Amino acid sequence: MSRVAVHGVGTSHFGRRPDRDLVGLAHDAVREALADAAVDAVDAVWVGTVFGPPGVAQRTLRALGITGVPVITVENACASGTTAFAEAHEAVRTGRYGRVLALGIEQMSTTFSGAITPEPTDPEQRSGLALPTLYAMSAARYLHLGAVTPAQLAAVSVKNHAHALHNPRAQYAGSYTVDEVLGSTMISDPLTLLQCCPTSDGAAAAVLAPASGGDREVVVRGVALRSGAPWNETSPHVWGYDIVRDTAADALAAAGLDTVVDVDVVEVHDAFTIGEIVTTEALGLVAEGEGGKVAEAGVTALGGRHPVNPSGGLLSRGHPLGATGLAQVAEIVWQLRGEAGGRQVGSARIGLVETMGGGVSVLDGNACVVAVLEGP
């Protein structure tokens, strides 16, 4: 079994890019990742996408000149990109392939006019439980329990949009106030527009190979994948909490870490503001019911004790589903190499990536991947 490292990462600019097809977006990500790893070929490719049509992976890779190597496309809801990362990691770890490309691609702007539409045959579609609504239910519960305030929810949006001011690849950066966030268009009460991730196009990639001690290598200390777990309505926690907690525990154990507080920087799945709050609690980064308070107090901001989503997160960088997980990996790699520019978390040595989704039919089974990375 090999110790695996990320040797290179790359992403496209994220945004609404109806003018640009997946080949163009993938080109930006893959070329950068290969150049970053200083290689020009790989032995296999795992591609994560949710709404990409059949054959899109091979079609895209052929256009990039990557042919004659195994290509496996995976779908695992919003965790598709990190599922590709987990599979690539496993293939290198076990020696199945020597050097593997993990690629995430998604073009949402030409697929949906607004939010993702659930499958028409799903109970969620019939009951109006689109994704913003599902997260809104969690937010409403937190509000009801006094575990969060509207201003604390908004603070997450303010923070992540401000972080993204230092991320030239983010879709929507901005200096907002809490009042501006709360005053933006109501999408699903209590979540306003600036508390919801946008519709995005993008691609992100990572090159994985055995660790060789190179001074730009970021070692994968542990990866865990869970899925197929429908919401347990008897849980004391809101949707998503339990699977994130359990997957993180698996990943930390694989990494040989006793606690998540040893982690210096994290990128988590903030598809909606409440998502980041719930996730920081589920990860154990902050105490249960404290996620909103710490966001408001700046603990999870750049410069705080537990910086969360220095990239701007899904809320601000954007959320092209299949690409998101690998964009999170790219951000953590840049952070651990000290290359994150104005959003650099000083002396970050250990980073964590968390992606959680639930398929289009959000209640039919969550999917979560957590990875723990260590800098050179």
Next chain:
Amino acid sequence: MSRVAVHGVGTSHFGRRPDRDLVGLAHDAVREALADAAVDAVDAVWVGTVFGPPGVAQRTLRALGITGVPVITVENACASGTTAFAEAHEAVRTGRYGRVLALGIEQMSTTFSGAITPEPTDPEQRSGLALPTLYAMSAARYLHLGAVTPAQLAAVSVKNHAHALHNPRAQYAGSYTVDEVLGSTMISDPLTLLQCCPTSDGAAAAVLAPASGGDREVVVRGVALRSGAPWNETSPHVWGYDIVRDTAADALAAAGLDTVVDVDVVEVHDAFTIGEIVTTEALGLVAEGEGGKVAEAGVTALGGRHPVNPSGGLLSRGHPLGATGLAQVAEIVWQLRGEAGGRQVGSARIGLVETMGGGVSVLDGNACVVAVLEGP
């Protein structure tokens, strides 16, 4: 590393089942596979599907009561089912999971009215190169070279439809004559309707776990997967030949076999009659240019020296894309356990499965999986 065995298999009835959803089809396959393996739970699931919508795997499995275990959906064109099988095999081989379900599902009848429609942005779509046309070009070339006759092409259809008379789960069985096959509706010259696989719905499953010497276990001697290889137009062979030859060589080497003639029974990807002919040659089962002659002479029929597609193959059992590869695995498992009833190949000890596809955009990259299995 563990030696891996197939402990149980199951399939739905294949056919046009617009009245039945994927959950119902998967139910038939999974329940049978679990009962066959005498287990009621698995540690992880890989699901192969091409046109299944995002989340379909978890949605389907939840309805079957399979939750709380990792589910990874893979797409690899017509080889999606055997890709799920290959990934499940790898997971057991490396000890990643103890017992894994590989499931293939596809519902074509509600997606397409006739043949698969290539993506509208593909050059294939623009030039009319739908899948029947692509195979027709290979057939035309074989005819031009004198490597096959129209009657030999038809003989494959006659044989496979006759085999399926003994397969109660096949979509279309029948006793046809060569003249009837040649006289059926022309689809893409020279391929007539009875030389083309039908539009099908279905599911198929296999349970994999370490081999323990059980008297119903079928050992996986070797699996190989190739993809990402666009058609090399400078090859002396027709489309698909090279990747099948190379993938089979990988699988035979992994199985420790010097030659494919040690294999007693094979299930190959006969999406069209010419496909079976080209594949038997590419596998090395018959000499190049002899595929049609041997089919006509009965060599590849039940009772012949090299029985091919005793199940009826894609032509007759049907071809629900993601399910096909695992239906092939199921057939070989039944054959190697001596449970194939009226279509049993006497004393079959070693079997081979081959699936080959090329995505919807057929020229953008082939995908091929070959597995070599050995009976108890």
